[in-house]
Amino acid sequence: MPEVMIPFNRAALEGRELAYMAEAVAGGHISGDGPFSRRCHEFLERELGVRKAFLTTSCTHALEMSALLLNIQPGDEVIVPSFTFVSTANAFALHQARPVFVDIRPDTLNMDETRLEDCISPRTKAIVPVHYAGVGCEMDVILEIAGRHRVAVVEDNAHGLFGKYKGRPLGTFGCLATLSFHETKNITCGEGGALLINDPQYIERAEIIREKGTNRSQLFRGEVNKYTWMDIGSSYLPTDLLAGFLYAQLEVCDRIQQSRRRIWEHYYGQLHTWAGEHNVRLPVIPDSCEHPSHLFYLIMPTHADRQAMIAHLRSHGIYAVFHYLPLHLSEMGRKAAGKTTSCPVSEAISSRLIRLPLFTTLRREEQEKIIETVMQFY
Ligand SMILES: Cc1ncc(COP(=O)(O)O)c(C=O)c1O
Secondary structure, eight states: OOSOOBOSOOOOOOSSHHHHHHHHHHHTOOSBSSHHHHHHHHHHHHHHOOSEEEEESOHHHHHHHHHHHTTOOTTOEEEEESSSOHHHHHHHHTTTOEEEEEOBOTTTOSBOGGGHHHHOOTTEEEEOOBOGGGOOOOHHHHHHHHHHHTOEEEEEOSSOTTOEETTEETTSSSSEEEEEOBTTSSSOSBSOEEEEEOSGGGHHHHHHHHBTTBOHHHHHTTSOSSOOBOSOOOBOOOBHHHHHHHHHHHHTHHHHHHHHHHHHHHHHHHHHHHHHHTTOBOOOOOTTEEOOOOOEEEEOSSHHHHHHHHHHHHHTTBOOBOOOOOGGGSHHHHHHHTSOOOOHHHHHHHHHEEEEOOOTTOOHHHHHHHHHHHHHOO
16 A cells, blocks of 8 residues: 555635535525525626526536526537537437537647537537636637527536636636536535526526526515416525535635646646656647636556556555546447547547646645656656
8 A cells, every 4th residue: 555645636625614504504594595605696797707697506407507598409409529528418418409529629628619610500509618627718719600600609617617718707708608616626515516697688597497497586586476387497506505615615716726726837847848758748728718727637648658657646646537538439429419420639638638636735745746656657
């Protein structure tokens, strides 16, 4: 057993999480949309400049709400990158929509906007760019193509809270956007997410869909004297206990972001020369993007080297992981797409990418150990 054990991620309290959860209990409101949910909504609306923010139980659920809001029907097509988490496509496949998988750019690992036009058909209902690692997709091009074809854009911004493209926050470009507060994300409450709405036409219905298809929110605001079933929906709102946890993290987001940036930059600075000498690729950040230091990855020269690097780190007690398995090759991805798709860049990257531990309580000596062990590999 190695002496040092460094996990891939370590949950941590960053501020007043426990105090706010206790406050929610003491205040007698632990179901959804209590005082802490309101504070989170106001924070996101103010800091990002979105028209409306709704906390959800996950980013997956925010994506599912997007599919409902866009009235996705069987046979509709939704363009998604193959190199992403299952939920990006599954939210739409739930409605028997067909995912059209687009390959990624080899530099940022984001949706390759130059291939987008070829994926559009008269059945295309939405484009779902994923800002991988919180590095913005080429939104100018994506929005131009979407606008010309009258197709909705839903940003899957699970990674990119506080990231910017050309100075503008990620999550403000699509008519809808989603966030994740899963435990591995920069700002977390264990499991959680948010739906961000930039096009006001979706606000009223989103509120109903999120409350089991009812207008209960209107009742709570005193706008109606009873609430009833208005539309389809589900239960997408998190308990105020989690909203309290989340708000405590949002309150200290500058410190969290700074500490992650220090770790990310230290990895980059220390590994840059070694990577160049050994044909290992580090993240590429275009000048147009400010990223939130969400994840740090290496792209190894071969799949065999990636596997060997993971084993090498593991043998020194360091837990590094890989993701994503390309969706176009998955069992469900093939079935839902109804055809074989070619995404060679996604396949090559997926087999060679490795993510290093990155969390605020990673101590400097732990990071030095990781860097040293990585560099021992070649
Ligand atoms: C790009 C992307 N979209 C969506 C999700 C789903 O997020 P959640 O776990 O909050 O549902 C993830 C999860 O990591 C993700 O990486």
